[in-house]
Amino acid sequence: MPGMPGAQSGQVPIMRMYGVTQEGHSVCAHVHGFHPYFFVLAPPGFTKNNLGDFRLSLNRAVQEDSKSKDTPKDCVLNVELMMKSTIYGFQGNKMSQFLKITMAVPRMIAAAKRLLDRNEVKFQSFNLSSPLSAFEANIDFEIRFMADTKVVGCNWIEFPAGKYKIRDGKSLFGKFMSRCQMEVDIAWDDFISHAPDGDWSDVAPFRIMSFDIECAGRKAFSPSRKKIPSSRLLHEVIACQGDPEPFIRNVFTLNTCGEIVGSVVISCKTETELLDRWADFVRQVDPDILTGYNINNFDFPYLLNRAKHLNVRNFNLLGRVIDVKSVVKDSILQSKQMGRRENKVINIDGRVQLDLLLILVRDYKLRSYTLNAVSYHFLQPGAIDKYNITPEQYVKTPSGNFFVKSSVRKGLLPEILESLLGARKKAKADLKRRLILSVKRYTMANGYKFDADVIYGDTDSVMVKFGVDNVKDAMALGEESGSLRFAEVHQSHQKILIDRDPEGAMEYAKQNISDLLCNRVGHLSTGDHQRSSPRRTRTTLPSISRELANKMKKRDAGSAPKLGDRVPLRDCCRAKGTPAYQKAEDPIYVLENNIPIDAQHISRTCWPKPLLRIFEPILGEH
Numbered sequence: 001m002p003g004m005p006g007a008q009s010g011q012v013p014i015m016r017m018y019g020v021t022q023e024g025h026s027v028c029a030h031v032h033g034f035h036p037y038f039f040v041l042a043p044p045g046f047t048k049n050n051l052g053d054f055r056l057s058l059n060r061a062v063q064e065d066s067k068s069k070d071t072p073k074d075c076v077l078n079v080e081l082m083m084k085s086t087i088y089g090f091q092g093n094k095m096s097q098f099l100k101i102t103m104a105v106p107r108m109i110a111a112a113k114r115l116l117d118r119n120e121v122k123f124q125s126f127n128l129s130s131p132l133s134a135f136e137a138n139i140d141f142e143i144r145f146m147a148d149t150k151v152v153g154c155n156w157i158e159f160p161a162g163k164y165k166i167r168d169g170k171s172l173f174g175k176f177m178s179r180c181q182m183e184v185d186i187a188w189d190d191f192i193s194h195a196p197d198g199d200w201s202d203v204a205p206f207r208i209m210s211f212d213i214e215c216a217g218r219k220a221f222s223p224s225r226k227k228i229p230s231s232r233l234l235h236e237v238i239a240c241q242g243d244p245e246p247f248i249r250n251v252f253t254l255n256t257c258g259e260i261v262g263s264v265v266i267s268c269k270t271e272t273e274l275l276d277r278w279a280d281f282v283r284q285v286d287p288d289i290l291t292g293y294n295i296n297n298f299d300f301p302y303l304l305n306r307a308k309h310l311n312v313r314n315f316n317l318l319g320r321v322i323d324v325k326s327v328v329k330d331s332i333l334q335s336k337q338m339g340r341r342e343n344k345v346i347n348i349d350g351r352v353q354l355d356l357l358l359i360l361v362r363d364y365k366l367r368s369y370t371l372n373a374v375s376y377h378f379l380q381p382g383a384i385d386k387y388n389i390t391p392e393q394y395v396k397t398p399s400g401n402f403f404v405k406s407s408v409r410k411g412l413l414p415e416i417l418e419s420l421l422g423a424r425k426k427a428k429a430d431l432k433r434r435l436i437l438s439v440k441r442y443t444m445a446n447g448y449k450f451d452a453d454v455i456y457g458d459t460d461s462v463m464v465k466f467g468v469d470n471v472k473d474a475m476a477l478g479e480e481s482g483s484l485r486f487a488e489v490h491q492s493h494q495k496i497l498i499d500r501d502p503e504g505a506m507e508y509a510k511q512n513i514s515d516l517l518c519n520r521v522g523h524l525s526t527g528d529h530q531r532s533s534p535r536r537t538r539t540t541l542p543s544i545s546r547e548l549a550n551k552m553k554k555r556d557a558g559s560a561p562k563l564g565d566r567v568p569l570r571d572c573c574r575a576k577g578t579p580a581y582q583k584a585e586d587p588i589y590v591l592e593n594n595i596p597i598d599a600q601h602i603s604r605t606c607w608p609k610p611l612l613r614i615f616e617p618i619l620g621e622h
Contacts, residue, residue, distance in 0.1 A: 001032055001173050001185060002173065003165070004032035004033060004185060004187055005032060005033030005187050005188070005189075006032050006033040006034075006035065007072075007074065007077065007104065009073070010072035010073055010074065010104065011070065011072045011104060011105050012032075012035075012104070012105075013034065013035060013036065013105055013106060013141065014030050014031065014032060015030075015031040015034060015142075015145055015188070016028060016029070016030060016031070016177075016178075016321075016349075016350075017029040017031060017151075017157065018178075018180065018288070018320060018350040018351075019157065019204065020204050020205060020206060020207070020288060021182075022204070022205070023205075024205040024207070024240060025181045025182060026180040026181045026182070026207075026286050026288070026320075027180055027181070027182045027183075027184065028177070028178040028180040028182070028183045028184075028320065028350065029157070029159070029164075029183075029184050029185075029186060029191075030177070030183070030184070030185045030186070031145075031186060031187070031188050031191070032185060032186070032187055032188065033187050033188045033189070034145055034148070034149075034188035035077060035102050035103065035104065036102070036103050036105070036106045036108075036109055036141050036144060037100055037101060037102040037103065037144075038100075038101055038103075038109055038112075038113065038134055038135065038136050038137040038139075039082075039084065039098045039099065039100055039101070039134070039135040039136055039137075040098065040099045040101065040116055040132040040133060040134050040135065041086075041096065041097075041098060041099075041132060041133045041135070042081065042096075042097035042098055042099050043126070043128060043129075043130070043132065045126075046081070046097065046099075046126060047081075048081055049125070050123075050125050050126045051079050051080070051081060051099075053123045053124065053125040053126070054079055054099070054121075054123055054125075054126070055076050055078070055079040056123070057121050057122060057123035058076050058079070058101070058112060058115070058116075058121050059074060059075050059076040061115050061120060061121050062075040062076065062108055062111050062112055062115065063075055065111050065114075065115060066108075066111060072104045072105065074104055075103060075104050075108050075112075076101060076102070076103060076104070076108075076112070077102045077103065077104055078100075078101075078102040079099055079100070079101050079102070080099070080100040080102075081097060081098075081099060081100075082097075082098050082099075082100050083095045083096070083097060083098070084096065084098040086135065098135070099132075106141040109137055110137075113134045113137040116131060116132040116134060117131050117132075117134065118131065119131040119132075145188070149188060149189075149191075149193055150193045150195075151193045152193075152195075152196065154196075154203075154204065155193060155194060155195065155196050155200070156193075156194045156196075156200045156204070157191055157192070157193055157194070158191065158192040158193075158194060159184065159186055159190075159191050159192075160190065160191075160192065163186060163187070163190040163191070164184045164185060164186040164190070164191075165184060165185045165186070166182065166183070166184050167183040167184065167185065173185075176322065177321060177322060178320045178321050178322060178350060179283060179286060179320045179321075179322065179350075180286070180320055180350070181286070203241055203242065204241065205240045205241050205242055205243075206240070206241045206288040206289055207238065207239075207240055207241075207285065207286065207287045207288050207289070208238070208239050208240070208241060208287060208288070208289045208291060209236055209237070209238050209282070209285065209287035209289065209290050209291070210236060210237045210239075210291045210292055211234065211235065211236035211237075211290070211292050211295070211299070212234075212235060212236075212292055212293065212299070213234050213299050213302070213303065214234075214235075215302070234251070234252040234253075234274065234278050235249075235250065235251040235252070235263070236248075236250055237249055238250075238285055238287065248264075248285070249262055249263040249264065250263065250264050250266060250281070251263050251264070251265045251266065252266045252268065252274050252277065252278050252281075253265060253266070253267055253268070253274075254267075254268055254270075254271055254274055255267065255268075255269070271306075271310060272310050272311075272312055275303065275306065275307050275310065275312045275315055276312050276313070276314075276315065279307075279312075279314065279315045279317070279318060282318055283317070283318070286320070287351060288351060288352065289351065289352045289354055290348065290351050290352070290353050290354065291353075291354040291355070291356065292355070292356065293355075293356050293357050293371055294355065294356075294357040295353065295355050296343060296344050296345070296346065296353060296355040296357075296358065297343055297344050297355075297357070300326075300328070300344070300346045300353075301328045301344050301346070303315075304316055304326060304327075304328055304346070305328070318348050318351075319347065319348045319349035319350055319351060320349055320350025320351060321349040321350060324347075324349055326346055326347055326348050327346070327347060328344055328345070328346050329344070329345045329346075329347075330342060330343075330344065330345075331343045331344065331345045341361075343358070357369060360374060364377075379391060389404060389408060393405055393407065393408050394408075452464050452465070452466055452467075453465040453466075453467065464478075464481065466478075502615075505614075505615070506615065509611055509614075509615070513603055513607070516599050516602060516603055517599050517600075517603060543581070544569065544580055544581040544584050545567045545569070545584075547581040547582075547584070548567055548569050548581070548584045548585070548586065549561050549567055551585075551586075552567075552586050552589075555589070568586070568587050569584040569585065569586070569587070570584070570585050570586075570587050570590050570597055571583050571584065571597060571598040571601045571602060571606075572584075572585050572590060572595050572596065572597055572598060573595075573596045573597065573598050574598075583598060583601075
């Protein structure tokens, strides 16, 4: 073609690319100038001066070997000397001389490779003593084109302005070759192939045609082009990729048919008319993708054979290339995964055939691939009928178990978790009230001008409002409250774990016991805590924490602990035989009224067990 690269005479390969624009218009692009090539390892001593003689000798040998009348005059277009490295085995970055041999048409590569393997190419300027090893001679021409131009399946192709020619259908080189809405010519190195990333990752608005046929057959007999009288029903759905609903719903039927809601019924008097109108409809709609269930092995072969039997003209012109007929051929596929399978192959140029049955056979292992069995497997109608649920209302785990979603019914574990989280939230809210009991110095009863109000508290901090009028007094009270000691005793752990002084830890424990017996320990360091429990009707002994909470409630209901609070208590000295719940008292009440604590009970009952847990690893069993 004038203005395009490549040979200007004889047979030349032209790649056709089919696609759609963003507006949905079908396009056929004729790509010129790309020729097939392969490599051979150059013999030692081969130089650029030998390239011309080698090309002529190889071209003459290929022409003599070819038996076709339309063999091009120049079978070998070019021979180049290049530095390449084979990927077979470890080469250690070693580069070798290779000959890049460019052929006129793809079918010439096999002949050239065979002649070079047999060492049948002779030329005067160089003596070939051994056959030449060929590389990349078995790569399909389409794959070679896509690899060199970085074209992948269904990616976006851009034609820069001024680099392509639009065919008008009038001139010799501008006549239409396809049924697409637009036809252009462009050089193979002028278009831009965009990787499917970012803005170029959108799916094109392909036109998708899904169809199925219904035949009037006898029981236990498969439809045949001669025995079965006719195809009774042909229905299809046409949709664009990305649209929520199809824009065409047609039904082609033989004789009359009742109305179908949402579909256009096209009645035909004869089967010949039905097949002719359906084929013409396919050519007018011009779909990019043809899909259905078992269309490759049944629908298309049956329709083509039936049209041939009835002598329906132009029915087999289903592709986009004008005057190229669709033909059914047998294909045998054999693999370890799928075994041996015989399929039908139909050439429909420019349209993708997507047979759902072949995809299911490849990707899923089912007991049966009938449409009913496949529908049952994926739609699970048994679950719908038995439990009145749809596939959207349950999930399947990797282990094969099924669970309904929370919209149908909440699970037991989520309910327990929600209950625990709610209790945790409530417990955090109660911390503010509970930590008020821990602030024991800053009260008006102890001589301070204002009362202390805890406004926030959690596990490691507390915020106190002292009620003073200026910042200076608030800072002074804050520094004084910061010197308060914790109610827990952790000095022994610090000496053992941090200071690494077990002897010092034992001396510290002995000193505290001595201070307790000599009444030199504050009431806040000798206490115990119990949680206030609800009243029980079948108990014989009163609860210590409950009885103490009742006594505190009688004294001051506002500051008394509530149900679930930890109640601090002190064991006070009482008469011998007094029950334990009568000895327990509020630490603040004990402090204010100078009530003596029961040091013997604390030293013999409360302290031994925690001290043994601390010092058992040090003292051993002694």
